[in-house]
Amino acid sequence: MNMETAMRHYANTDCVDVVVVGAGAGGSPLAAELARHGKSVVVLEAGPRFRPEGHTPDEPVANELYWLNERLSGGESPQAFGGNNSGTGLGGSLLHYGAFMPRIDARDFYLHRETGKGFDWPFGLETLLPYIERVESFIGVSGPAQYPWDAKRRYAYAPPPANSAALRMREGCEAVGLKHADGPAAVITRDIEQPHFGTRHACANCGACHQGCRNGAKSGTDNTWLPMAVAYGAELRDGCFVHDIERDQAGRIIAVVYLRDGKQHRQRCAALVLAAGAVETPRLLLHTGLANSSGQVGENYMTHVSTQVWGTFDQDMRPNRGYPSLTITEDLVRPKDADFVGGYLVQSLGMMPVTWGLNMVRGTTIRGQSLTDALSRYNRSAGIGINGECLPRPENRVSLSDETDATGMRKPRIDHSYGPNELAMHNHAARTLSDIWKAAGAQDIRVIDRAAHMSGTCRMGTDGSSCVVDPVGRSFDIENLWICDHSVFPSATAANPALAIMALSLRTAEAMLAA
Numbered sequence: 474m475n476m477e478t479a480m481r482h483y484a485n486t487d488c489v490d491v492v493v494v495g496a497g498a499g500g501s502p503l504a505a506e507l508a509r510h511g512k513s514v515v516v517l518e519a520g521p522r523f524r525p526e527g528h529t530p531d532e533p534v535a536n537e538l539y540w541l542n543e544r545l546s547g548g549e550s551p552q553a554f555g556g557n558n559s560g561t562g563l564g565g566s567l568l569h570y571g572a573f574m575p576r577i578d579a580r581d582f583y584l585h586r587e588t589g590k591g592f593d594w595p596f597g598l599e600t601l602l603p604y605i606e607r608v609e610s611f612i613g614v615s616g617p618a619q620y621p622w623d624a625k626r627r628y629a630y631a632p633p634p635a636n637s638a639a640l641r642m643r644e645g646c647e648a649v650g651l652k653h654a655d656g657p658a659a660v661i662t663r664d665i666e667q668p669h670f671g672t673r674h675a676c677a678n679c680g681a682c683h684q685g686c687r688n689g690a691k692s693g694t695d696n697t698w699l700p701m702a703v704a705y706g707a708e709l710r711d712g713c714f715v716h717d718i719e720r721d722q723a724g725r726i727i728a729v730v731y732l733r734d735g736k737q738h739r740q741r742c743a744a745l746v747l748a749a750g751a752v753e754t755p756r757l758l759l760h761t762g763l764a765n766s767s768g769q770v771g772e773n774y775m776t777h778v779s780t781q782v783w784g785t786f787d788q789d790m791r792p793n794r795g796y797p798s799l800t801i802t803e804d805l806v807r808p809k810d811a812d813f814v815g816g817y818l819v820q821s822l823g824m825m826p827v828t829w830g831l832n833m834v835r836g837t838t839i840r841g842q843s844l845t846d847a848l849s850r851y852n853r854s855a856g857i858g859i860n861g862e863c864l865p866r867p868e869n870r871v872s873l874s875d876e877t878d879a880t881g882m883r884k885p886r887i888d889h890s891y892g893p894n895e896l897a898m899h900n901h902a903a904r905t906l907s908d909i910w911k912a913a914g915a916q917d918i919r920v921i922d923r924a925a926h927m928s929g930t931c932r933m934g935t936d937g938s939s940c941v942v943d944p945v946g947r948s949f950d951i952e953n954l955w956i957c958d959h960s961v962f963p964s965a966t967a968a969n970p971a972l973a974i975m976a977l978s979l980r981t982a983e984a985m986l987a988a
Contacts, residue, residue, distance in 0.1 A: 483708055485738050489513040491985070492729055492742040494715045494757075497565015498974040499958030500748030501694035501702065502608070506982035508705035515740055516702070517713040517731055519749075520561030523568065525696070528685030532827040535684035538562060538569040542884075544752060545874045549890035550924060552776060553835065556683065556828070557925045559750065563711055564695035566750075567971060571682050572659040572691050573798045574614055574972050575818055576605055576623075578806050581862065581966040588814040590894070591864050592773070592963045595934050595944040604976035612692035612975075613661040613673075621652045622803045630662045633676045636795025638821040638855035641786065643800055645857075645913030649905075656801030656820055659692035659971070669700040680794045680823055698975075713738070716880050718745065718761045726953050732880055744953040744985065748978075751960040755871045755930040756885045764931075764948045769941050771871040771930050774887060775965040778861030779925035780899050781822060781836065782906035783854055784915025790855040797823035805859075805905065806967055813897040817861030818967050819906065826851055836921030850917070857906050860925070861898045863965045866890070871930050889924065926970055931960035945984035946977065957981045 483489050491507055493500040496518035508514045520540070529535065540559035546552055560566030579598040584591040609628070616628030632655035635643075646653040660676045667673045673689035673696060682691055689696045703709060710733070717730035719739075728741045747754045755771040758764050798820045806816040824832070830848055833839070839847060868890050873883040891899070903920045910918055933956075934940030937949030942961055948954040957978050959970045966973070 483513065483515055485740050488741040488743060489515050490742070491744045491746060492517060492740055493746045493748055494729065495565060495748035495750065495958065496563045496699060496709065497560065497694060497748065497750070497958070498567055498971050499978050500746065501565070501698035502975050502978035503746060503748070503957050503982040504707050505698045505702040505705070506979060507985065508702045508707040510986055514702065514707040515742070516707060516709045517715055517729070517740070518563050518709065518711050519714045520563070520711065522563050522711040523685065523695070525685070525687055525689055528687045530679065530681035530684050530825070532684060532825050535569065538685055542878065545876070545884055545886040546889065547886055548868065548888040552887060552889045552924050558927050559752070563699060563709055564693050567693035568685050568695060569683050570971060571797055573820060573969050574657045574659045575801065575803070575968045576657070577966045577968045577973055578803070580807065581815070581964065581968070584815055584862070584964055590814045592932065594963050601973065601976050601980070604979045605972060607979060608972060608975045612659060612697045613665065614657055614659050614692065615662050616657040617655040621654050628657065632658065632799060633660060633662055633678055633796040635799050636680070636823055637790040638792060638823050638857070639795070639799035641855055641913040642821040642857050642909065645909035646802055648912035649908055651802045651804045651909070653800055653802045655799055658796060658799065660690050660796065661692065667696060667700070669704040670696050676796065678795050680797060681825070682797055683825065683828070714880060715757065716760070716882050718757070718763060724951060726951060744955065746955045746957050748956070748958045750958050751927040751930045752871055752885050752887060754956060754958055754960045756873065756882070758931070759873050760882055764941060764950045764954055766950050767938055767941055769932065769939060772867070773865035773929040773932055774869040774871055774889060774927065775863045775865055775929040775962070776889060776924035777926045777965060778817065778863055778891070778895050778898050778902070779858055779923045780861070780902040780906070781832065781856050781858035781921040781923060782903065782910055783856040783919050783921065784910045785850045785853050785917040786855060786915055787853070789852050791852055792823045792829065792855055793825050795823060808901065811901060813894045813901065815862035815864070815894070815898070816967055817859040817898060817902055819857060819859050822856035822858050824856065829854070832921055832923070833919070836923050837919055839919070847917070847919070855915070857909060859902045859906070860967055860969060861895070861902060862967045864892060864894050865929055865964065866892050928959040928962035928965050928970055931956050932963045933961040934963060946981040947984065955981060955985060
């Protein structure tokens, strides 16, 4: 059964139980759960409806998976947007994410309690773990039989074969005394029948995860949660850009207004869930002036410190081949010699040539013939990189610029600057990863300074004066408004955000059903 089968069509004049804005990792599990329990659900997604067979490893064509609406970047460390953090279409950013899926370390929930820095989550890993396990079980996640940093963890699928970068990272880790393992990856390694979707074929190890998976091996929302939502009666509307929220005299939300095919539409609802991400969710709230009695909407924007180290080897590495990020070490989540708080994960890196070339240009200062020479060594290059925790800082925020887009909304401005903690983490990672790569035999080592992912801007907590939503994602200001995406993260943690977003989505759905 595909996403179009058994789909209900609600008229705009109908009042549905729930409208969900965004069909990515935050909106899709929640929509599926609510529909499964009999709620009438309409999902409004700004992007198009893609078909898996339409995905291609051609990088320029794959740009259609990225959210490319203009965002203005400011600050001392302005962030690039698009392929490394923002997606569009039914499936959201999981259409093009790399499927690297580590769990949040238990210590990262309470960094402030541990160090006096940052902001703690209102609960710990023990609260979120049952939802994490549900996500992993339903979508399909591969990993090693024994995970060195968590002996109790089990994965349903064996890992895919290691590519050259993964094998070299293992050599380097062993040489410098770091444990390593096959990293958790949201890919299946044997054919399965996915409930409500149909046949998903095993990973073909083609290396094109960031260009969209053509055989359904990569576990996104387009081949898991969204077909389930449709099977239980939810309606998915693509090409719908929400730009206004209506309330009644009592302050409750009664409808959203959106553009589709150049026309205005209005959808009535009993509850609204914003799941549009850490930029578009606060942008809509700032545009409408809602849910901001705390003054925290748009504040505390966070990324991951994503330093990369690339090197050239004597043998062909072919970085475009194989699952891109198979080897992991968690030994540096709390490094003993750190001059910063928090820590980082390390993963091996494969990369398609255009993306790799852009990384070289943006992330290094080499130019001219030196750059040409470096680009010519692509086939013998391999990389390793980190996801490191970024602290929330008042300098980092999403605000509304003075420029407007085609909808009449003001374009978002994202100010992003590394603080002393992030700079120290970058420097530590540059040294450590360079040592790993030297030990593995790399030459011409290049450090690339970059930031990836995004979170914060509508953080959750127990105090409505400093947080936008409560611990289950409900607005402190508006009873029937919920937020369910990475904007609610109180801290960045060192793990890629997708798994935690989906787990929080199930938890928010449970709270909505109990409300």
